[in-house]
Amino acid sequence: MRTDAFALRHIGPRENDLQHMLKTIGTESMEQLIYETLPDDIRLKEPLQLDPAMTEYEYMNHIRELGAKNKIYKSYIGLGYHATIVPGPIQRNILENPGWYTAYTPYQAEIAQGRLEALLNFQTTIIELTGMEIANASLLDESTSAAEAMALLFDVRTREQKKNNVNKFFVSEEILPQTLSVLETRSIPIGVELVVGNHEEFDFSDEFFGALLQYPGKFGQVYDYASFITKAKENNIKIAVAADILSLVKLVPPGELGADVVVGTTQRFGIPMGYGGPHAAYFATKEEYKRSMPGRIIGVTVDANGNRALRMALQTREQHIKREKATSNICTAQVLLAVMAGMYAVYHGPKGLRYIANKIHRSAVTTAEALNELGVYQANSSFFDTIVVKTDVAKVQAAAEAESINFYYIDRETVSISFNETTSLKDINNIVQIFAEAIGREIDPITELSGESTIPHEIQRTSDFLQHEVFNKYHSETALMRYIKKLERRDLALNHSMISLGSCTMKLNAATEMLPLSLPYWNSIHPFAPMEQAEGYQIMLKKLEEQLNVITGFAGTTLQPNSGAQGEYAGLMVIRAYHQSNGDDHRDIALIPASAHGTNPASAIMAGMKVVVTKTSENGNIDVEDLRSKAEQYKDRLSCLMVTYPSTHGVYEASIKEITKIIHDNGGQVYMDGANMNAQVGLTNPATIGADVCHLNLHKTFAIPHGGGGPGVGPICVAEHLVPFLPTNPIVPTGGSNAITAISGAPWGSALVCLISYGYITMLGEEGLTDSTKYAILNANYIKEKLKGHYQTLYTGEMGRAAHEMIIECRPFKQKGIEVTDIAKRLMDYGFHAPTVSFPVAGTLMIEPTESENVEELDRFCDAMIAIRKEIEEVDADDKNNVLKNAPHTLAMLTADEWLLPYTREKAAFPLDYIADNKFWPAVRRVDDAYGDRNLICSCAPIEAYMEN
Template sequence: MTAQFFAPVAAPQHPRAAFADRHIGPSPADRDRMLAAIGYSGTEALIDDAVPAAIRTGRPLDLPPALSETAALDRLRELAARNTVLTSMIGLGYHGTITPGVIMRNVLENPGWYTAYTPYQPEISQGRLEALLNFQTAVADLTGLPVANASMLDEGTAAAEAMALAHRASRRKEPGRFLVDADALPQTIEVVRTRAVPLGIEVVVADVSGGLPDGDFFGVLVQYPGASGAVRDLAPLSARAHERGATVVVAADLLALTLLRPPGESGADIAVGSAQRFGVPYGFGGPHAGYMAVGDDLRRQLPGRLVGVSVDADGATAYRLALQTREQHIRREKATSNICTAQVLLAVMASMYAVYHGPEGLAAIAQRAHRRAAEIADGLRRGGVEIVHGSFFDTVLARVPGRAAEVVAAARERGINLRADGPDRVAIACDETTTPEHAAAVLQAFGVDAGAPGDIADVLPDDLRRESPYLTHPVFHAHRSETAMLRYLRRLQDKDIALDRSMIPLGSCTMKLNATAEMEPITWPEFANVHPFAPLDQAAGYVELIGELEANLAEITGYAKVSVQPNAGSQGELAGLLAIRGYHASRGEEHRDVCLIPSSAHGTNAASAVMAGMRVVVVKCDDGGNVDLDDLDAKIGRHGDRLAAIMVTYPSTHGVFEESITQVCDAVHAAGGQVYVDGANLNALVGLARPGEFGSDVSHLNLHKTFCIPHGGGGPGVGPIGVREHLAPFLPNHPLRAEAGPSDTGVGPISAAPWGSAGILPISWAYIAMMGPDGLRAATEGAIIGANYLAARLAPHYPILYTGRNGLVAHECIADLRKITKETGVTAEDVAKRLIDYGFHAPTLSFPVAGTLMIEPTESEDLAELDRFCDAMIEIRREIQRVADGGHDRDDNPLKNAPHTAAQLISDAWKHPYTREEGAYPLPALREGKYWPPVRRIDQAYGDRNLVCSCPPPEEFED
């Protein structure tokens, strides 16, 4: 039969074909119904009444018209095509790796994993918590240290945090000196220096291969293997450091640790590094999961997030975030770190890479990389080229007097990037992707014809070979086939609630749509496989994309310049405060060190100010949740000559547009201070107001909130900063990329990579391009409409704690349960757990006010989903009333026992005074698609009293 081909017929134009209409949930008709429920006949009238005129911008967004999804992807393909993907053998902490397809498709490209939120509600986060526990276990096993956290932002940041931890462990009051090995990664050295300056710590860089220099040091950082590839015995150095009272920090390559003696067996107190080469692409520098592991004596000082093991109400094993008092939203100015996030999605990928390959597979990968390096070294030696180090793992350092540039250029002609280490040496880093053909091409670039390699023995020192076992837990042995791995990933995913299952109404967290079209480009090889230190002409597409994104963000915020380097919101805060610090210093006003912070502010604000070397002074808020202007004036009067800055979240953390923001800015400027507006809630301003116009000098922007980069279970994030012209000279820069910031006046690098987590910037570029100026404003209006609609529906049932002008809220609202709790004993936590039975992630619990729920719907949720959530909250209020009326027992009721598991419902041991149906199906609609939590309510205190932070054998918890 002859095949027939038909001419394509143009598809009819869908009434909601524009991307903005797909991003914004409610239809025009639904929006009108929502407005009517709030009491308005039109959007503009609501916006005029909600948003103070004093902050409204006088001009529309000057951005290109919106592109369709197809056109935006075509433009991104053009940019991607301008990147040249060569085989990178540069090293410096970034290595080629192969992401197993089952992990690529079912984790990185799977909204069940990338749209999940931080596991603050552990009962609906058991899947990702288990994956993170696997990560911690792998890191602890490989480093030989018993406790590892759930990832850091990158290796450089982890090293800086280790320096601060070492200083705390020393119990010294004076800043002191921190010694860094000259063979550490250059970007790590500079990130450590950046972080040391505001803390007054002196960083000493020295060659420690021959021993420690004279002087007193509270800590020592060494690289293992070194940046030059050298493998040295760390035990003698550790012993000498301990004799002198210093803490030993080892920045270690996890893959190398499958073959080399782990740092913990060589005397290390802390190990840091990156898990990038465990299946996470280059991404032009990130995002990648850093790690930190410590000895038992430091476990309760470990920064960042730590997943621990506890029990639920039935005594069953359950996972949760451990030692939560370290969370920066809680400790504020008493925090010892400003890290409040983790690279969860990337840590999950790395952990699954270890699960998939197991200890034998990882060792085989390490052996292949080492063999390639040994073959190259042998060939070069036989060709008359001197090899600098006799012992190395995967990086060969060759001496070629005066020929380094020539060799690197010859290799590039053969499709390979090598690294010149000055004019006389060339480094060649091998990895999982290095083939014999690559090795042959490298030899050719050196002008060596070594012939076929013979029997090549590895060159690891016998006394440094690893003998201790690792990854012994069954999870690292049970999923060898792709079928088994696929099912394991699905089993974990099904335990969790992410945006692919229901809305996540977290106040202050902006869980909006992460569109597939935005996500698609990040796995294209032209974006994923570019080394951050490849020659810049090979990253022309990246450079153009970054430039366009920075310019668009500057236009949106009203600032003169934007830097995308900070790879988390907390790091953006730090970068912004360091810019302020640098500005004051340039004017001879180094003494300005007081940072005013309203009591309602995000907890990271105070922590970042401390990390920036500032003294925090808290400004009160009035009964309406606004900055108390009288207290502000008093604090300025008391500290005016030392005032460095004020940090204000706008709209406020209380969910209102404060009328007095311009007065606050004017008062601080009059006293010589700078204004930092926390951009966490920028999604309520885009297109309506610009911080750079209404009085702010600097803001960080959470691209993982307002600009659609997904949370990924708690990371990746991007926290770029925008600054006015006078602060631009003090933006972050980078030692290996002059183009990444102001080289002479910059404050130094904030992250290890020049442009931070560049690999996910195409997401925000695509969002802005497809929304266009009108769509971006419509999204902001939609967020404000949604929040006020929710407040209007819930107000008859739960008091709304704070409102602004005309009784309106901004993009979120706070439901106050304190009176309800006093009258009935039902707490905000009970409501949060009961929402799980209704299939919802809870709103933000007890922040910024204890005993409340902060609710943010986002513009992406359609009216049906908003109503479904409101129906659940209203039905829960009826359940609370039954407790108040005596219809439910005060201590044994569906709220106190929530959430309910399937196992609990089918058990013969059911003895509660309410029915199973009341527990499991409080609304009829739940019968259509019921989410079953895998565990009952988790005992948080038990987990902290019995700290277990690596995979335990299940039988340990049978009792």
């Protein structure tokens, strides 16, 4: 056995466990299990053509050598991305801590109170800096957040009859170029007409439903938008503002000016540039628009004892539940980055943020004054951090590159310089020296920052912010470290126990995959830096694209989408562009099985398609004859089929190749949802199945951590005929020869975390990847057989096998008064996060153990599930005071003087022996969702706010 093989560390079951597991399942060999699970006609005939696997030591040497090819310049490019300082305690205790980066989306609020509090801090920061009423727990990036703002305002206009048929949206020419490109992509399919122009010349006609402003402008000019917003309001035009979050420390908040939506990025709050991401965008609006708001909102409620508790608010508003009625397909966030940004605000507090913002502004003013003295004049009349200089760009660029400095060159005569948190007096002197050298002048050294301000009094911020205790208490490292640890202890993450969520693939995020994220030659590169400065990135990204091409069997890949849902949208937009190139503009029907992920129909609607749902047969598979009938019915308009494989029901459908042929025969394309790619890699692939495009969840199959609900990366891989349509970027061209406009802001999306998937594939190689898939199937079927006789598996394949996940039936327990939610909450007492609850079938649990779990953990989980099944049998249907209905049980309950429940304390908290060795205590009792929705509070409000009216 090669003990230095990465697969040995990634795959949970040991070699000596294999025979025991196979015997439990009732099969002679792994190969027999795969034969009984996977249809033979889609099996790959040859192994994946990938490079031999590297050991972890070899990989770390390789990634250092590759990283050294990146050149770390001082970057003053701006355009929404800035060098920043990641506070050491935040980097060490959050970014590099599996207690934070391996957590799942906080659907089970009682064991996610720490993360929820951190996100509440983030929302409070956004609400108070923007001056708005409500904010969500982050979106994907600034550009897509602006597009979400446009979609929200477009949706809102239908409530006002006189705006019902108006579809024009004004966009200031000051908008960031990457944001404009994303707006172009998103506007056309939903019927919005963009009008780009000078906001000072806008006529406020009644043809417009909304407008978008940049604050400050893309090259730094700070405008006073008060009169613009007032006139817009008088003409019933809604206003969205894309605002630099740090500038709002010094500028009048858009909410005080009357904005309806404020969006932006929190990258400046201690998040590395990372060649474009991941970064937590923000979205703030008025409370009256909460039902149209995209993303997730963390809200305050109470638990069963009436104590304060947190949970995700307005969950029924989530887009994957609204399906084809959705106005957005976003069902994720950038949680890990939002946690870091919120903690940055906690660590610095209002005084610290003022100091940082003032230092940046004074650096910009000092440099502008020095350049003016040189005779190189700065053009912005008012600015926060960015100045514009007229000069001989060729000479300046040559001198800057010699000093390893990047400016942004607007044209041959204009340079933009954006200052940031890292800028020092030495840096300022270097910048001024570059300009002096370009014009042949000498300068005296600058010894102190200017005390002047260029911000007019009428747009200077006067209102307070971040006055809550949490932002004024943890300013020493000791205090912050302990606060972060306190929150971490309230969360159950993968470092405590298995998280067996079906369709979510919570596998190991290996330390060696994660370590490069902290290396400066990977995390310090600006996404719009010249390509020659990012050679290491270019090699890595190109290699990852090639690896994904091999794995999927396709010809081309784009890494731009920042989430799986965004990947869905990108895939559909590429299909749309392909049909249009063939003159088939009329192809607008998307066939979607009833069992599909809810983001599928939402994405189709966003892409301008009409959804036709196909039936599911009694065995849980796609009803082939119904699909055939509808494909033929709509053959002249058929755009595509959206299909998940293996199915959402955890089965490899034997008819899949027949299904894809039906679609092709009727002129459509096949989009394959890659949510379950963990059950394909090395055994089959989308190209073999007959798909034309698929998205991949790198945060699932390819090991990027969920981080409590993000970051995610959702690249799409496409067949050769779709390669020309892969998306581009307006500043750094990417994509195909006939590329669609941008899907997200950065050229390669969240490039930094692509390192994780690159490491995962590179260290596993062909054999390790294929074994990972096999062991995922083995682990799932092992659980299925262990639970046999206690729980019914709802769907299986033709030979009785599950794929990498299975759905277990819980609906009959309603006869005992027990709901599936009760089982989910009781699992917390056993130290486990619940599997996926009521998806895709209400009243069921979907279990996916992944290949990373060893047999001891699988046994512990099964023992817990079997013990709960016995507890259900003990329940009297008329008695609601039982161990399941009262779950979870907190430490406060167990240590109270009185115990009035009809079962023992031991049964409540320690029902099995293994629990005492490593007990996890839920922080609160069962949360009251209805109370929280009646009393929506999504910031750190004073205690009086929690009192029900």
